[in-house]
Amino acid sequence: MSEETPAPLWEVFIRSKRGLSHNHVGSLHAPDAEMALRNARDVYTRRMEGVSIWVVPSAVITASSPDEKDSFFDPAADKPYRHPTFYSIPKEVQQL
Amino acid sequence: MRSSGQIEHGAALDDPFAGEAAAEVISDRHEAEFQALIDSDQRIEPRDWMPDGYRKSLIRQIAQHAHSEIIGMQPEGNWITRAPSLRRKAILMAKVQDEAGHGLYLYCAAETLGVDRAELIDLLHQGRQKYSSIFNYPTLTWADVGAIGWLVDGAAITNQIPLCRCSFGPYARAMVRVCKEESFHQRQGFESLYALSHGTPEQHEMAQDAVNRWWWPSVEMLGPPDAESTHSAQSTAWGIKRYSNDELRQRFVDMVAPQAVVLGLTPPDPELRWNEDRGHYDFGEPDFEELRRVVSGDGPCNRQRAAHHLAAHEEGAWVRAAAAAYAAKHPATSAAA
Numbered sequence: 001m002s003e004e005t006p007a008p009l010w011e012v013f014i015r016s017k018r019g020l021s022h023n024h025v026g027s028l029h030a031p032d033a034e035m036a037l038r039n040a041r042d043v044y045t046r047r048m049e050g051v052s053i054w055v056v057p058s059a060v061i062t063a064s065s066p067d068e069k070d071s072f073f074d075p076a077a078d079k080p081y082r083h084p085t086f087y088s089i090p091k092e093v094q095q096l
Numbered sequence: 097m098r099s100s101g102q103i104e105h106g107a108a109l110d111d112p113f114a115g116e117a118a119a120e121v122i123s124d125r126h127e128a129e130f131q132a133l134i135d136s137d138q139r140i141e142p143r144d145w146m147p148d149g150y151r152k153s154l155i156r157q158i159a160q161h162a163h164s165e166i167i168g169m170q171p172e173g174n175w176i177t178r179a180p181s182l183r184r185k186a187i188l189m190a191k192v193q194d195e196a197g198h199g200l201y202l203y204c205a206a207e208t209l210g211v212d213r214a215e216l217i218d219l220l221h222q223g224r225q226k227y228s229s230i231f232n233y234p235t236l237t238w239a240d241v242g243a244i245g246w247l248v249d250g251a252a253i254t255n256q257i258p259l260c261r262c263s264f265g266p267y268a269r270a271m272v273r274v275c276k277e278e279s280f281h282q283r284q285g286f287e288s289l290y291a292l293s294h295g296t297p298e299q300h301e302m303a304q305d306a307v308n309r310w311w312w313p314s315v316e317m318l319g320p321p322d323a324e325s326t327h328s329a330q331s332t333a334w335g336i337k338r339y340s341n342d343e344l345r346q347r348f349v350d351m352v353a354p355q356a357v358v359l360g361l362t363p364p365d366p367e368l369r370w371n372e373d374r375g376h377y378d379f380g381e382p383d384f385e386e387l388r389r390v391v392s393g394d395g396p397c398n399r400q401r402a403a404h405h406l407a408a409h410e411e412g413a414w415v416r417a418a419a420a421a422y423a424a425k426h427p428a429t430s431a432a433a
Contacts, residue, residue, distance in 0.1 A: 006212055006213065006214045007419070026201060026266075026269075027204045027207065028200060028204065029213065030419075031420045031422065032422070032423035032426065035423075043197050043200050043201075046277075063143065066145075
């Protein structure tokens with residue numbers, strides 16, 4: 001039926017307001033970056049959900065593998081001394 | 097670290113263990129981890145291991161949901177040029193645009209499972225994937241637009257709210273967006289029907305006629321009764337489905353029955369009445385034979401809906417070709433191939 005090559009996939013990131021970072025909201029197909037931005041505006045910001053949009057070709061993103069999640073994140077698992085709650089402070093000290 | 101091109105997309109995981117026995121052990125471990133995530137009410141994300149059946153079941157459900165949003169643009173789109181005021185016209189256009197958006201959120205969620213949107217649209221065109229039965233009914237008068245908003249969107253919301261907590265992350269996230277936007281759909285429908293019902297006697301009659309025709313199809317669109325629902329048990333075990341079709345149907349009737357009184361319109365169900373003991377409305381038996389017939393292709397508008405979608409797709413081919421040609425001439429802004 002359709003013999004066309006589908007347009008590439010883009011990941012869409014939106015800054016919902018000034019002062020906040022861009023968050024991933026979804027993806028869409030578009031032939032180029034400009035169309036991807038316009039489509040992202042139409043699909044993801046019909047109700048003023050954003051003040052800035054990033055579109056990134058899905059193909060260029062490198063992701064960690066969920067299979068390795070234990071070993072990959074292990075180095076942080078046994079270092080509770082990186083958190084302030086690890087330390088005991090005398091009661092007299094109210095704020096530290 | 098694994099450099100797959102995609103964060104959410106690209107489902108097949110390369111198994112690092114080649115040996116078959118080892119693969120089997122790995123697969124058992126995966127299955128246990130998968131079920132543990134579901135049982136602790138956590139979300140499954142696209143690149144997690146998942147059983148084939150889970151993946152297939154979700155692709156089928158999300159694709160059919162997406163198709164429903166897109167086909168659902170047709171019955172209401174039918175009235176855009178004939179809306180009775182600029183206000184109603186702007187509202188209806190916004191609503192139909194939302195349906196397009198909802199379809200795209202859902203295709204995007206389905207694609208994270210490793211299918212391509214183009215494949216899903218081909219399956220729709222070949223009649224191998226379905227869409228909601230409700231969109232195979234015609235919109236004969238302007239009042240139908242109000243009835244669709246109130247009843248059809250009401251039933252859709254009843255079905256979609258629990259899906260916001262579905263076990264598959266991208267589907268649940270898409271549903272959160274959809275539900276947020278859908279609440280305006282139901283309110284505008286109610287408001288429009290209310291205006292008609294409290295207008296001239298002819299307008300009131302038109303509103304009543306629309307409710308007479310849309311009531312039962314809306315009660316039926318929540319699916320076959322639990323005893324006959326083919327996919328329910330497994331979907332429930334996988335955390336895709338949270339409530340049975342009959343529970344959702346009861347919830348829907350409980351929501352709209354008192355609203356009908358405010359509208360001053362009478363649902364075409366003589367058995368509809370409040371049951372003090374149950375704390376729910378009793379209602380008549382929907383015609384599930386009709387539901388089966390309409391889903392399997394024999395509703396009033398099935399052929400028309402399918403033909404229109406196919407024609408729109410084919411007539412838009414030159415636009416896609418032109419955009420692709422433009423992108424090829426300006427490689428700086430196009431995605432790295």
